[in-house]
Amino acid sequence: xxxxxxxxxxxxxxxxxxxxxxxxxxxxxxxxxxRFLVDGLQEILLLIPAPILILLIxxxxxxxxxxxxxxxxxxxxxxxxxxxxxxxxxxxxTLALVITSTILALAIAIPLGIAAARSETLNAALRPVLDxxxxxxxxxxxxxxxxxxxxxxxxxxxxTVIFAMPPALxxxxxxxxxVPGELIEVADAFGTxxxxxxxxxxxxxxxxxxxxxxxxxIMLALSxxxxxxxxxxxxxxYRVLVGIQRVDIGMxxxxxxxxxxxxxxxxxITQNVVPxxxxxx
Amino acid sequence: xxxxxxVIFEKLPREDSRSLQPIVSVEGLTRVFGQDPQxxxxxxxxxxxxxxxxxxxxxxxxxxxxxxxxxxGEIFVLMGLSGSGKSTLLRCINRLIEPxxxxxxIDGEDIVGMSQEELRAVRRRKLGMIFQSFxxxxxxxxxxxxxxxxxxxxxxxxxxxxxxxxxxxMVGLGDYGASMxxxxxxxxxxxxxxARALAxxxxxxxxxxAFSALDPLIxxxxxxxxxxxxxxxxxxxxxxxxxxxxxxxxxxxxxxMRDGEIVQVGTPEEILTNPENAYVERFVAGVDMTKVLSxxxxxxxxxxxxxxxxxxxxxxHLMEEHDxxxxxxxxxxxxxxxxxxxxxxxxxxxxxxxxxxxITTDIPTVALDTPLTDIISVIAGSPYPVAVVDDENRLQGxxxxxxxxxxxxxxxxxxxxxx
Numbered sequence: 001x002x003x004x005x006x007x008x009x010x011x012x013x014x015x016x017x018x019x020x021x022x023x024x025x026x027x028x029x030x031x032x033x034x035r036f037l038v039d040g041l042q043e044i045l046l047l048i049p050a051p052i053l054i055l056l057i058x059x060x061x062x063x064x065x066x067x068x069x070x071x072x073x074x075x076x077x078x079x080x081x082x083x084x085x086x087x088x089x090x091x092x093x094t095l096a097l098v099i100t101s102t103i104l105a106l107a108i109a110i111p112l113g114i115a116a117a118r119s120e121t122l123n124a125a126l127r128p129v130l131d132x133x134x135x136x137x138x139x140x141x142x143x144x145x146x147x148x149x150x151x152x153x154x155x156x157x158x159x160t161v162i163f164a165m166p167p168a169l170x171x172x173x174x175x176x177x178x179v180p181g182e183l184i185e186v187a188d189a190f191g192t193x194x195x196x197x198x199x200x201x202x203x204x205x206x207x208x209x210x211x212x213x214x215x216x217x218i219m220l221a222l223s224x225x226x227x228x229x230x231x232x233x234x235x236x237x238y239r240v241l242v243g244i245q246r247v248d249i250g251m252x253x254x255x256x257x258x259x260x261x262x263x264x265x266x267x268x269i270t271q272n273v274v275p276x277x278x279x280x281x
Numbered sequence: 282x283x284x285x286x287x288v289i290f291e292k293l294p295r296e297d298s299r300s301l302q303p304i305v306s307v308e309g310l311t312r313v314f315g316q317d318p319q320x321x322x323x324x325x326x327x328x329x330x331x332x333x334x335x336x337x338x339x340x341x342x343x344x345x346x347x348x349x350x351x352x353x354g355e356i357f358v359l360m361g362l363s364g365s366g367k368s369t370l371l372r373c374i375n376r377l378i379e380p381x382x383x384x385x386x387i388d389g390e391d392i393v394g395m396s397q398e399e400l401r402a403v404r405r406r407k408l409g410m411i412f413q414s415f416x417x418x419x420x421x422x423x424x425x426x427x428x429x430x431x432x433x434x435x436x437x438x439x440x441x442x443x444x445x446x447x448x449x450x451m452v453g454l455g456d457y458g459a460s461m462x463x464x465x466x467x468x469x470x471x472x473x474x475x476a477r478a479l480a481x482x483x484x485x486x487x488x489x490x491a492f493s494a495l496d497p498l499i500x501x502x503x504x505x506x507x508x509x510x511x512x513x514x515x516x517x518x519x520x521x522x523x524x525x526x527x528x529x530x531x532x533x534x535x536x537x538m539r540d541g542e543i544v545q546v547g548t549p550e551e552i553l554t555n556p557e558n559a560y561v562e563r564f565v566a567g568v569d570m571t572k573v574l575s576x577x578x579x580x581x582x583x584x585x586x587x588x589x590x591x592x593x594x595x596x597x598h599l600m601e602e603h604d605x606x607x608x609x610x611x612x613x614x615x616x617x618x619x620x621x622x623x624x625x626x627x628x629x630x631x632x633x634x635x636x637x638x639x640i641t642t643d644i645p646t647v648a649l650d651t652p653l654t655d656i657i658s659v660i661a662g663s664p665y666p667v668a669v670v671d672d673e674n675r676l677q678g679x680x681x682x683x684x685x686x687x688x689x690x691x692x693x694x695x696x697x698x699x700x
Contacts, residue, residue, distance in 0.1 A: 180416075182412050182414050182416040183416055183418060185372075185377050185410075185412065185416065186410075186412065186416045186418070186429070188375075188377055188404070189375055189377060189404060189408065189410040189487075190404065190405065190410075190429055190430040190433050190477075190481070191400075191401040191402070191403075191404035191405035191430070191433055191434070192401075192433050193401065196433055200429075200432070200433070201418060204418070204420040204421075205418070205419065205420060207420070
């Protein structure tokens with residue numbers, strides 16, 4: 001049997017050419033905007049002297065965790081270690097990438113999640129897309145990102161946004177759908193507008209679940225920015241990559257340790273922003 | 282519930298409003314859950330039962346052709362077993378569930394055809410709702426829960442908090458405003474639910490199994506407090522319950538539901554004594570009649586009685602004539618003075634003394650609304666019939682042992698006998 005081979009690769013190439021030709025201006029615009037965001041954020045982070053920023057982050061952790069002194073101390077020590085290892089600047093770039101990607105991912109995921117919770121059609125349409133996004137190996141996203149945006153921090157952010165978005169979207173959707181029926185009845189019975197119902201009942205009640213999604217989003221963003229160093233995103237990930245390429249265990253380990261420290265701090269902050277809610281039973 | 286003297290409610294006029302128009306009027310209300318309501322209704326009209334309709338179409342006929350009227354100031358109880366459609370019916374009244382057909386008039390306005398905007402206005406101004414599971418918002422403090430409805434209406438913050446505080450004091454939770462709902466007991470949560478429902482000063486309270494999730498002691502307490510509160514505020518309450526004792530205790534009128542239809546509407550007394558069909562009879566069969574019947578149901582006209590101005594000979598004559606061993610003595614205003622016995626009167630006649638000297642004032646009396654269960658214990662400890670007196674101690678009737686047994690045998694027997 002000699003079946004003709006389907007021209008899948010050719011079709012994709014044609015599509016990409018078409019997009020580059022006719023949507024080039026859009027891609028350039030997105031590219032410029034993102035570069036401005038991430039560069040600006042990194043510069044702000046670097047503008048603050050490291051000791052002061054360490055102090056600020058420590059105080060933030062202390063307050064957010066409701067005066068958990070032990071955790072605040074661990075935070076301070078971890079950050080001081082990063083500074084001591086001369087990884088401060090790289091860490092700030094990684095942080096800038098994570099923050100930018102997370103904000104973008106949440107800006108898409110939360111409104112879409114709310115919309116999906118209210119519309120069965122949208123929910124049904126989104127589900128296969130999200131499944132696809134989550135099952136695809138993460139570095140596959142790097143390919144289209146590079147094709148459209150070249151190398152550097154911009155394609156890294158795009159790939160990260162795509163990778164980190166699904167859990168936040170799913171958990172927002174889930175959180176709102178799981179708001180107990182009688183609380184929705186309360187909202188309706190007391191004459192709320194749809195908007196009041198969303199902001200006074202659905203979102204606050206779903207908040208713990210949504211925050212779990214935000215937490216996941218940040219963690220995934222951090223892991224993806226490390227992988228994205230393969231396409232030229234700088235930061236700690238690049239350091240790890242170089243360590244691997246040179247089989248420099250010490251270098252790779254130091255950078256890896258810094259990533260873990262940042263991950264733990266981000267995780268603790270996002271997990272504690274919303275006070276734990278007890279069930280109304 | 283501490284009924285402190287706040288003036289946060291407009292006191293609704295009492296007697297006049299009762300005689301006027303119904304405040305809620307439900308006409309031919311129907312609700313079908315499922316794909317093809319029209320077909321389900323056609324089947325019902327051609328005489329199919331709920332089960333047959335379900336088998337045929339997969340649709341559930343939750344309510345069919347329900348009509349009733351609720352008067353202002355009335356506690357109207359919707360009662361039935363689970364699945365009888367009572368909660369669905371209640372939710373149709375504020376359109377949490379959309380009726381498939383029929384009309385619901387609130388203050389003469391049909392809410393079924395209303396736009397969302399108009400409906401919201403009615404829900405905010407006229408309807409308060411209380412839920413079985415309390416349904417307090419877990420992220421809000423108790424006070425913020427109470428003022429939820431006011432907040433939704435856009436009432437300024439200081440005004441709504443002031444009112445919220447007053448309501449919390451009224452339900453006896455004045456110190457709990459800053460607590461989170463999860464820290465309260467069930468009874469306290471439902472007080473918050475009650476305060477929240479009352480915050481908007483609604484004319485109508487919809488209560489869905491409001492006390493069913495509470496343990497029996499707290500439940501009884503809440504029922505009493507609701508009656509107290511109703512005495513004072515005079516709202517219209519539509520109360521859903523599956524508990525007949527609760528229905529009998531609270532209801533001015535009761536609508537008994539079965540399979541989405543109202544089987545009988547009437548006062549508790551009417552439902553118990555004149556069950557309209559076998560279903561109602563079975564339903565009320567288990568009722569403890571001693572709690573339902575009161576002194577006024579079993580007492581007899583006080584005959585004979587002796588005036589205290591009469592002499593002992595008159596009293597003796599009365600006792601001989603009626604073949605009784607004692608007689609009650611009243612004054613000119615029929616106020617009860619006491620009782621004289623046959624022996625005492627004979628003694629007085631012999632010694633030439635007046636009635637007043639031999640009168641026994643230490644006799645048990647009961648009020649008109651004292652339940653039979655309490656009278657039984659009184660009568661057991663007394664050799665005489667029990668006198669029934671009104672608020673001003675005027676003799677209204679007498680309860681004899683035989684009358685109690687008779688009443689129980691007759692009314693209870695009727696109900697049980699044919700079940």
